[in-house]
Amino acid sequence: MPYSFDDFCSDGRAALAADxxxxxxxxxxxxxxxxxxxxDFIAQHLGSDAPEGMYPIYxxxxxxxxxxxxxxxxxxxxxxxxxGDSWAIYGQVSKHTDMTVWQHVDSNGEKLEAVxxxxxxxxxxxxYHPGDIHSIDxxxxxxxxxxxxxxxxxxxxxxxxxxxxxxxxxxxxGTGNKN
Numbered sequence: 001m002p003y004s005f006d007d008f009c010s011d012g013r014a015a016l017a018a019d020x021x022x023x024x025x026x027x028x029x030x031x032x033x034x035x036x037x038x039x040d041f042i043a044q045h046l047g048s049d050a051p052e053g054m055y056p057i058y059x060x061x062x063x064x065x066x067x068x069x070x071x072x073x074x075x076x077x078x079x080x081x082x083x084g085d086s087w088a089i090y091g092q093v094s095k096h097t098d099m100t101v102w103q104h105v106d107s108n109g110e111k112l113e114a115v116x117x118x119x120x121x122x123x124x125x126x127x128y129h130p131g132d133i134h135s136i137d138x139x140x141x142x143x144x145x146x147x148x149x150x151x152x153x154x155x156x157x158x159x160x161x162x163x164x165x166x167x168x169x170x171x172x173x174g175t176g177n178k179n
Contacts, residue, residue: 008035009058016063025087025127028147032091032125045069046093046143064150070143077137080112080160083128086149091125095142099126102133110165
């Protein structure tokens with residue numbers, strides 16, 4: 001029997017029960033790569049009949065992690081941002097997402113420099129731990145699954161402008177139903 005969404009949710013709970021730190025998140029990342037092979041899950045949530053936009057499809061009642069699907073009709077480049085005191089794991093379904101990892105280069109935390117860039121291709125997943133800063137860039141028609149440690153619409157996060165060195169604290173960006 002193929003690995004299913006129910007299996008993924010169960011494995012996510014087990015991973016966080018064993019370790020709510022980096023090892024638990026890495027276990028979820030590996031499980032997400034397995035889920036990306038489930039053609040029934042992909043067809044239901046991101047296939048041609050699925051609505052465009054971003055949709056939360058699961059929140060774990062015990063550990064609070066969320067699973068969201070993204071079927072993005074337009075290209076998008078995000079500014080560098082963090083996920084507050086939470087984490088996020090991105091799993092690519094179609095097209096690609098270019099990820100850039102940033103780090104602070106000054107003591108007040110406003111000046112950033114890009115330290116790594118990589119591409120998530122279909123079937124790949126990448127994890128961002130609490131406090132990690134990254135930006136994303138994807139073409140029109142990209143689809144992906146994102147798992148977050150909690151409902152990020154309730155978490156204060158930082159968005160950075162590397163050119164002006166401005167930092168803005170935001171909520172309710174990047175989670176929830178958007179179409």
